[in-house]
Amino acid sequence: MGATRIEAENVRLRDRRLAPVWEKVRAGERLDHGDGLACLETDDLLGLGRMADRVKRAKSGDWVYFVINRYINPTNLCVLSCAFCDFARKPGDAGAFEHTPEEIVRMIEPDVREVHIVGGHHPDWPFERYEAIIRAIHEERPQAQIKAFTAAEIDYFWRRWKIEPREALVRLRAAGLHTMPGGGAEIFSARLQKALRFTGKAGADRWLEIHRIAHGLDIRSNATMLYGHVETLAERVDHLLRLRELQDETAGFLTFIPLLYQVGDTKLVPRQASPIEALRVVATSRLVLDNFPHVEAYWVMMGEASASLALNFGADDVNGTLVDERIAHAARAESPAGLAREQIVRMIRDAGRTPVERDALYNVVQVWN
Template sequence: MQTKMGLKKNEIDELIDKAWKGNLERNNVIALYNVNPIILFQLADSMRKKVVGDYVTYVINRNINFTDICIDDCAFCSFRYNEGYILSIEEILAKADEAVERGATEVCIQGGLLEGMGLEDYKLIVTSIKDRFPSLHIHAFSPMEVYHAARTSEMDFRDVLKELKKAGLGSMPGTAAEILVDSVRSKICPHKISSDKWEEIIKEAHRYGIPTTSTIMYGHIESIEDRIDHILRIKRIQKETGGFTEFVLLPFMSKNNALGRIADKRSGIDDMKMHAISRVLLYNVINNIQASWVKLGLDMAQLSLLFGVNDLGGTLMEEKISKSSGSEVGEYLSPEDMEKLILKAGRIPRRRDTLYFMV
């Protein structure tokens, strides 16, 4: 018996066996991505249950995007110069204060690349928040921002990481990854750091005791092979450092940006296949697979819980980047609504902190 994709049942069984053993090679993953989706979905859900059980986690946090002014010109960005603002330290602290009042354990801080913004400016944001809220976890500054701080301050990025950690940085978002394939990056973000430089900064952060997330932005001009190569790179890094807390899937948002005019349109099946193959490929390497409710929408984020996902990220409270590129689900999901969404999917909600300790 053969499947619609041409693989015999025994060949599919062999792929599944390799997946459980963690022995999938690149061509195996591509083949598995292209089998009947139900087979992939069932495998991903079984692996999710084996690794994390029926718990679905989330964190109470707040995004603080401190500026939309940026010297870069990424083709996928709808956020750059949308309003042309820069938050003062007082305004950043006011947002942190509101987050704490609403029960947040984390603030996630990112912004555009301001011309002339160096290490001391980034440190001031961290130290100002830490001085006022010592127990608040600061999850901040992508590898691109670290590189920008180093470049502006004429420093080695390793010293920037050390100084930020000393100032109170708790962890970093593994954003600015987009697709870690330079032939794609040359088209969508030609002035961003290379795939190798992103990896180098991430590995050094992990070595200095700064955990990070890992991400992928998919659904534009990249191929399935590019996606798989990206996830394989994340897997290899995690095996070396163990510093990734989760893998976050970020569907490309196509409105109000140049890339959206040439990008292939995603489908719901494609979204679910991406979440499922990520669980399968990262099985027993990265335990937490996160769906972005603000990008997928609430219904699809809920559905993803059946296809390998075990984390829904944060409550956010404010979200400017996805909103500027077409998100229509709002900027805040209350803990109560988050838990209802999880329960209706037949899962058990658990509130966590940034590093996946339950609170």
């Protein structure tokens, strides 16, 4: 699957290294590793943004998508101790929590179209507990599509209970699962997997394998990249290219979500990456991931203002209302823990774009002209 040829006028570029990138984009040629680095290293932020915006417009015009969704963490108890995580707790820790399926159902309002479920790798919950959560939501809130359990969690079901990923996904789908979130990818780097102490969770090969299995079962999914900590620019590009390679094979990814590291209490770096860096990553992602339908500006981590700006830098999705998001906010994200539909619509309109309400699978619910 190649890039789409862009029929557009020349863009103004101050950085001469971007000229061959734009020529490739216009010709429908794929960007390589060197092109990705040029995009991430450039100081010509506006030129980079213009290129990414042209690609975005060729794919989705001036539409920007959002969904009315509820973010649910069934538990924050976790056997892992990832260096970048402020969310996880051990049994007996202050702030540790576990929710029953019945409690989770009561969290979901009738107008919710997507339930987004991710959580800690619980030391004791059997796999049947996760099936029960999905089944309860599907039975009690049939209007809500369920996006649940990262590849890291699916891998953990194998490590803890020896349930193969294919079996786990088939059983979860039978219970009511519609799609998978893209979390747990972190950054595809063996160096960082060791340095940041997440060797006990799915590495790059395993994460990609599980999404390949999901796509083979017609379960669509998202993809993410955690950036702004101690990764190199080359590692970011490596990550994007591996995602693009799997998308060539399966065409199963719906959207790519760059996740801006929140310093919180883990303090891998002294300060959070700047809004300029966030826009640079969004734009580069749109240019490199030519076979991904959508690139998201995740307002929870970027902030509302930067997310709105990113809609002119290649992003065509802002996720959704995300009521009660906890993972980023455990790391002291400054964004609110959820937005109303009206606030999302205003954020999109402030960028000069047309808000389009969708469901979890990008079926259009309403165009907010």
